[in-house]
Amino acid sequence: MDHVPDQTINRLPIYLRCLNQARTVGIAVVNSLQLAQMAGTNAAQVRKDLSYLGELGTRGIGYDVEALIHHIADVLGLTEKRRVAIVGYGRLGGALHGYRGLADRGFDIVAVFDDDPAKIGTKAGELTVASMDTLERDLRDLDVEIVILTTPTYVAQEVAERIAAAGVRAIMNFTYALLDLPEGVKVRPVDLSVELQVLSFYLARSS
Amino acid sequence: MDHVPDQTINRLPIYLRCLNQARTVGIAVVNSLQLAQMAGTNAAQVRKDLSYLGELGTRGIGYDVEALIHHIADVLGLTEKRRVAIVGYGRLGGALHGYRGLADRGFDIVAVFDDDPAKIGTKAGELTVASMDTLERDLRDLDVEIVILTTPTYVAQEVAERIAAAGVRAIMNFTYALLDLPEGVKVRPVDLSVELQVLSFYLARSS
DNA sequence: ACATGTGAATAGGTTCACAGCT
DNA sequence: AGCTGTGAACCTATTCACATGT
Numbered sequence: 001m002d003h004v005p006d007q008t009i010n011r012l013p014i015y016l017r018c019l020n021q022a023r024t025v026g027i028a029v030v031n032s033l034q035l036a037q038m039a040g041t042n043a044a045q046v047r048k049d050l051s052y053l054g055e056l057g058t059r060g061i062g063y064d065v066e067a068l069i070h071h072i073a074d075v076l077g078l079t080e081k082r083r084v085a086i087v088g089y090g091r092l093g094g095a096l097h098g099y100r101g102l103a104d105r106g107f108d109i110v111a112v113f114d115d116d117p118a119k120i121g122t123k124a125g126e127l128t129v130a131s132m133d134t135l136e137r138d139l140r141d142l143d144v145e146i147v148i149l150t151t152p153t154y155v156a157q158e159v160a161e162r163i164a165a166a167g168v169r170a171i172m173n174f175t176y177a178l179l180d181l182p183e184g185v186k187v188r189p190v191d192l193s194v195e196l197q198v199l200s201f202y203l204a205r206s207s
Numbered sequence: 208m209d210h211v212p213d214q215t216i217n218r219l220p221i222y223l224r225c226l227n228q229a230r231t232v233g234i235a236v237v238n239s240l241q242l243a244q245m246a247g248t249n250a251a252q253v254r255k256d257l258s259y260l261g262e263l264g265t266r267g268i269g270y271d272v273e274a275l276i277h278h279i280a281d282v283l284g285l286t287e288k289r290r291v292a293i294v295g296y297g298r299l300g301g302a303l304h305g306y307r308g309l310a311d312r313g314f315d316i317v318a319v320f321d322d323d324p325a326k327i328g329t330k331a332g333e334l335t336v337a338s339m340d341t342l343e344r345d346l347r348d349l350d351v352e353i354v355i356l357t358t359p360t361y362v363a364q365e366v367a368e369r370i371a372a373a374g375v376r377a378i379m380n381f382t383y384a385l386l387d388l389p390e391g392v393k394v395r396p397v398d399l400s401v402e403l404q405v406l407s408f409y410l411a412r413s414s
Numbered sequence: 415a416c417a418t419g420t421g422a423a424t425a426g427g428t429t430c431a432c433a434g435c436t
Numbered sequence: 437a438g439c440t441g442t443g444a445a446c447c448t449a450t451t452c453a454c455a456t457g458t
Contacts, residue, residue, distance in 0.1 A: 005427065007428090031438090044429055047442085048428075082410070099400075186406055196353060197285065199393055200284045202393045203289070214450090254418060
């Protein structure tokens with residue numbers, strides 16, 4: 001488990017989802033081919049990926065679903081809950097807050113921020129919308145590890161810098177800004193229009 | 208432009224965004240290093256990527272911003288508007304409908320569907336929420352090319368099959384279902400919890 | 415002089431195929 | 437017998453370095 005390739009990391013959550021599905025229907029053991037078919041890849045890929053994490057299977061048998069779930073969750077750092085804040089509480093922020101499957105996977109939304117005075121202080125599920133004025137202090141106080149950034153694009157860089165300054169080291173960036181942040185802050189850009197543009201390319205190509 | 212690598216395709220929308228930014232601040236020509244810095248990559252990568260599309264630059268000078276925008280948009284099939292439908296009009300579907308930047312980039316939301324009788328017939332921006340009963344017919348009639356799928360996970364496979372049967376060849380899948388569809392239907396999974404899990408891995412790794 | 419475009423070198427990932435274990 | 441784990445082969449993508457063109 002010296003060095004796990006990036007692409008393998010990207011597939012681990014997929015495997016985890018498949019394994020959870022398998023578990024809920026009562027499957028105790030899967031082999032690499034079954035898992036591959038569920039995950040939409042091939043058996044060799046599955047074995048190679050899992051081999052980076054250690055020798056997790058049993059030759060002649062396959063992988064124990066329960067054990068594998070635990071192991072992957074452990075590698076992904078999902079054994080403990082992660083504390084997440086949403087910064088920018090518009091429609092998208094609200095939708096993400098309600099997104100079943102974040103909480104399910106151990107991501108606790110512990111705060112939501114907005115700079116609109118009309119929103120500050122109002123209820124957001126079980127939380128209250130907090131002001132951006134106290135962003136740094138609140139992020140530190142609440143020990144936030146990951147921020148979901150859904151502000152308007154034009155303030156994103158500035159807000160992201162404040163978030164980084166507050167010691168947050170992971171940002172899921174839904175804005176169109178290309179964030180330029182210090183080394184050590186991991187940004188995951190999620191540009192929904194990029195995904196559509198890629199689909200558009202394949203449409204243009206195949207027609 | 209025989210065969211453009213997948214990874215290059217994934218970067219083209221990024222370049223496009225950077226070039227649009229450059230244009231709005233009045234920059235007429237960029238070189239590969241400048242574009243690389245904006246896009247968060249390196250100059251060699253930029254030149255290689257763009258070389259797949261043809262000889263678009265001028266040696267000794269750089270790339271004409273306007274011309275390059277047109278060329279990339281053309282390759283991505285963005286010169287004409289793309290007709291998009293949202294299937295599953297909950298919080299997330301609603302947020303995506305309002306997402307500025309889809310329309311900006313030529314993605315027209317032409318229909319939204321839901322199976323909740325309380326929602327059907329209500330206004331959704333300038334549209335009216337349509338019933339799932341007429342999904343296939345409506346998708347065909349409206350000539351929908353791309354579907355954004357935001358139904359509950361447990362109906363996703365079934366609905367996706369209907370969408371594919373209606374001739375739609377590109378699906379942006381926001382559900383947790385691992386869709387199994389015929390060859391020729393391009394699915395782009397967008398699993399927001401996967402992104403968070405990947406971030407979680409890097410947090411676990413670096414601390 | 416300067417920046418592109420591209421073959422060559424390198425790195426990174428995937429697939430193959432089989433040895434090794436149960 | 438059956439399935440994992442893994443070196444080797446293969447393929448894809450990135451980086452280098454320089455010839456090429458303006």
